[in-house]
Amino acid sequence: MSRTVYVNGEFVAEENAKVSIFDRGYLFADGVYEVTAIIDGKMIDFDYHMERLSRSLRQIALDIPVTIDELRTIHHELMARNNLSNGMIYMHITRGVADRNFTYPENARSTLIAFTQQANLVNPPHAETGVKVATIPDIRWARRDIKSIALLPQAMGKQAAYEKGAYEGWMVEDGLVTEGTSSTAYIVKGAVITTRPLSNSILAGVTRRTLLTLAQETNITIEQRPFTVKEALAADEAFITSASTLVLPVVEIDSHKIGTGRPGPVTRKMRETYIKTAREG
Numbered sequence: 654m655s656r657t658v659y660v661n662g663e664f665v666a667e668e669n670a671k672v673s674i675f676d677r678g679y680l681f682a683d684g685v686y687e688v689t690a691i692i693d694g695k696m697i698d699f700d701y702h703m704e705r706l707s708r709s710l711r712q713i714a715l716d717i718p719v720t721i722d723e724l725r726t727i728h729h730e731l732m733a734r735n736n737l738s739n740g741m742i743y744m745h746i747t748r749g750v751a752d753r754n755f756t757y758p759e760n761a762r763s764t765l766i767a768f769t770q771q772a773n774l775v776n777p778p779h780a781e782t783g784v785k786v787a788t789i790p791d792i793r794w795a796r797r798d799i800k801s802i803a804l805l806p807q808a809m810g811k812q813a814a815y816e817k818g819a820y821e822g823w824m825v826e827d828g829l830v831t832e833g834t835s836s837t838a839y840i841v842k843g844a845v846i847t848t849r850p851l852s853n854s855i856l857a858g859v860t861r862r863t864l865l866t867l868a869q870e871t872n873i874t875i876e877q878r879p880f881t882v883k884e885a886l887a888a889d890e891a892f893i894t895s896a897s898t899l900v901l902p903v904v905e906i907d908s909h910k911i912g913t914g915r916p917g918p919v920t921r922k923m924r925e926t927y928i929k930t931a932r933e934g
């Protein structure tokens with residue numbers, strides 16, 4: 654069934670949605686994006702997504718074409734028009750349509766598009782079994798804190814991981830794990846969760862932000878420091894977070910079993926707590 658999508662102020666059937674080939678998103682990947690999880694018809698962590706979107710836009714000197722309240726309405730409208738109860742809403746803003754020049758156009762109107770994608774976020778089969786991860790080199794740029802639509806390195810990395818039979822690739826730089834191609838990376842040793850601190854080297858995950866708060870409230874210690882692949886292989890548990898996976902156990906890294914090779918208690922607890930809070934919030 655055809656979805657209704659949003660393009661520059663209009664809700665249209667997906668087959669009628671059009672963006673110019675001169676759009677700078679298409680020619681330069683000159684834009685930023687957000688993906689918000691939808692659980693039981695509720696938008697999860699929406700305010701945090703909008704906060705990060707505003708920051709990404711500021712970093713690339715792009716004005717937001719609508720208010721945050723209008724963005725919220727667009728999201729609600731997309732959910733209603735597409736009967737979306739569980740899944741995601743993807744949205745992006747680009748610098749708009751102009752003749753192909755590297756410098757920013759003076760009078761271009763930014764492009765805003767958004768669409769829904771159905772997914773079973775709460776009960777996918779791999780949440781029970783856990784997933785495999787393959788390590789890959791981090792070949793990205795120096796501003797990974799900006800949620801840029803330039804995702805070729807991540808697509809290449811995810812494909813390389815997939816070809817090794819893994820669900821996600823953990824990108825590695827100087828022996829240290831930066832993050833997943835589309836997720837934040839964590840390891841667990843004893844009762845301590847370790848994840849990399851925020852910097853320009855990683856994206857500030859919205860799910861990470863909520864997870865850290867929940868861990869504190871649950872009296873689970875979080876250590877924010879970079880960790881090595883060697884440490885990850887020796888961990889009791891590992892997991893990833895993102896809007897589309899929530900909290901997902903990692904049971905194998907580079908064909909080495911992590912802990913028992915089954916989702917561990919800390920990861921399970923964090924997944925349960927995250928989903929419970931999302932549903933209640």
Ligand code: PLP
Nearest residue numbers: 835836837856858859860895896
């Ligand atoms: N890191 C990268 C590189 C990502 O692409 C994503 C999500 O797409 C994340 C982390 C997780 O971010 P969030 O929890 O906001 O979905």
